[in-house]
Amino acid sequence: MENKTLSLEEQFQNRIDSGENIEAKDWMPEKYRKTHIRQISQHAHSEVVGMLPEGNWISRAPSLRRKVALLAKVQDEAGHGLYLYSAAETLGISREELNEQLNSGRAKYSSIFNYPTISWADMGAVGWLVDGAAIINQVMLTKTSYGPYARAMVRICKEESFHQRQGYEIMLSLCNGTEAQKAMAQDALNRWWWPSMMMFGPRDEDSPNTEQSMKWKIKKKTNDELRQQFVDQTVPQAEILGLTIPDKDLKWNEERGHYDFGTIDWDEFWDVVKGNGLMNEKRLKDRNEAWDEGKWVRDAASAYADKQAEKRAKKTA
Amino acid sequence: MLHEKLYDYLLHLGDNSMILGQRLGELCGHGPELETDIALTNISLDLFGQVRNYFQAAAQIKGGDATEDSVAMLRYEHEYKNTYLVEQPNEDFAHVIVRQFFFDVYHQLILNELMNSKNETLVAIAKKSIKEVDYHVDFSSTWVKRLGDGTEESHEKAQTAVSTLWRYSMELFKATETESWAAESRVGPDLDQLKSVYLERVSSILKEATLSLPEETVFQYGAKTGRHSENMGYILAEFQYMQRAYPNMKW
């Protein structure tokens, strides 16, 4: 019998196929390493930039209870960014480089955060729809092949369900409230529905990386499949709220067993991805300012740590 | 009336935590490092938790349709009892840390006293809050040292913050009528008694941080009796906006 030796890459893929996790120090194809750095860091950047549209309403939350819930949610997002940056760092990229990529505009982050939050109801819509969409992706990723990424996702998923519930509860309060509150809620849905649909990315036919992503278990379902899942789960939720989804083509299709829905404005999608959304510039400006203005603080902490270490060394000498 | 005085005293306690918590909330997403962002938000959360406790008790005393939110958000500016210190803006990280430090040392002192209050509600709130505030003191003290004894640049900024904010410190210890009543009735601490310990603790940390208190200070008083700085109007404009624009609604 011929003794067929498998290439490193074949062995590597076999490990993944058999359900094994790849860990930080394992051999991996360079493409796997690079793809994961990009994927994980994009995810991390999204969490960090995502703090800004919601942070925008902390000072104006309408009640103390809503204020603390929002503070906790935004804080969670910082934590999620942190878990993910840590996971990315295990692949050999530094926090500094990651920040540089985000601040320079080279790295991408989820485009949804380039939309403005202009009313309190947006806090409800963002939690309900944006976190709802994110959860669909995230549950899938708890089983992804790269260990540190999978473990970060498990942690994140535990915390994420509070976020969606919080958002939906805000919508519920508004829809059970006065006419003005209900109108606020409907207006928020009108503005956030299509951008949330865009969160699932381009159509399958326009997504070249899907096959490779599936092999490495970064994806289990395609963009369109996930988008469909999102619509199917969200429409009944909107019905309970008594709100109208702004899609005249939205209709239950008995044959397919799914909702039919209208066409996404792909021009808007690509415009925002390319950096031309309303808030793109401000989001980056805020992140750059925080990082640049924070340099003297980080340097001070390092200098102090060095001095303390010196003092300790002198004592024991 | 006893109840009126107790109500007023609860506002004294809650308003400082509330305005300071509000200032910290403004920083979310703008910290010098993610980890610091999380830490400052935690402090804000702790403070608002305390506020809710104080104001739920206050609402009960007030009765009628008073709620923690109506107490927090529907007063006029001159009815807020917080000090000048906590209204000061987030000028830079040094200001944020020094403001926090100057307040935390005071906060820890009064909470320790409140644990022996004749009022059971205050004892309960204090017992819960002290654990949080012990951590706040640790956090802000360590950062004062990091900034004071870090680089030349951080030292300068920290020193500027100290020199700017120190003038608001002594107001913490100048008792209003209500605070005097609280001390006499052993519901709250005798603020005057706490001043020297405060000075000792603050001076000791500043010394370690190679920072110094300004030599001559004209201390500012008045915020606690409703005469706030120009900062307060803008803080309240944001804080109260939703309740004022959409009155009598549930959120």
Place this chain on the structure above:
Amino acid sequence: MPINRQKKEQRKQHKSNNMNKEWPIWEIFIRSKNGLEHRHCGSLHAADEDMAIQNARDVYTRRQEGVSIWVVESKHITASNPEKNGEMFEPAADKVYRHPTFYELPDEIKHM
């Protein structure tokens, strides 16, 4: 003025010394309950060990997930080489008699 120039030079020095100096990475271990061991739960950046513990407390125990925190600078951790996994770990898989389930005991014997 000579003094100001001196201070300016010092500041410049510090700036260049601290150029691009990142806070090191720390690995965080949390014991969630007394009786359990510390488990690795992730990493974070901190300038010194006090900050590392404070940050770990804020990042990893917000939902009361811990009673004890250990922090170790990542550079102090030595890891086994995964390429040597074969010789390090496989032999143990063959020695199945190390596991209690290998031995069959009569039903009457409880608690063993």
